[in-house]
């Protein structure tokens with residue numbers, strides 16, 4: 001059985017929880033106190049961060065790497081596109097999400113108040129840029145829910161918490177966010193602290 005070491009408020013851990021629930025197989029989640037990291041986290045992950053996935057002698061860290069492994073191990077429903085070209089494009093998007101959005105999420109999560117305002121502005125600008133995609137399609141890559149939607153969902157859930165307000169021109173993105181939040185796996189993935197993040 002897979003074991004996920006997860007932070008109860010960590011957006012990266014939530015990504016992995018979403019995938020585990022989307023797959024509907026057996027797994028175990030161990031809640032890790034981010035403010036008092038147990039020593040074994042540093043032993044399993046040299047960067048001393050969660051999420052970490054353990055399955056027998058395999059230890060993985062980095063949410064996107066963990067999620068691709070779970071997706072390959074339990075192919076139904078498949079979350080990475082089957083076609084190699086689309087799969088490569090999906091990986092590129094995942095890379096860009098980290099560079100352009102989640103690097104700033106990390107700043108907000110770190111509690112660095114000096115850098116927070118700039119991080120908020122950059123996240124807001126990038127989300128406004130993505131918004132028109134959802135006028136024409138239901139999800140990031142088209143009409144199917146994929147790993148790209150998994151990757152971005154925890155950020156959209158935290159917009160209020162991060163004090164990021166989107167303009168009316170981004171209405172399609174907010175509608176898309178509601179579509180993500182209504183999925184059963186998303187609801188099941190949430191910890192009590194995450195549920196309390198939005199009214």
Ligand SMILES: N[C@@H](CCC(=O)N[C@@H](CS)C(=O)NCC(=O)O)C(=O)O
Pocket residue numbers: 007009010011012013034048049050051061062063064106109
């Ligand atoms: N790029 C990593 C980011 C993971 C991350 O930043 N985790 C945070 C919690 S949200 C953490 O464990 N922070 C503890 C620390 O940096 O000391 C991923 O995608 O898994």
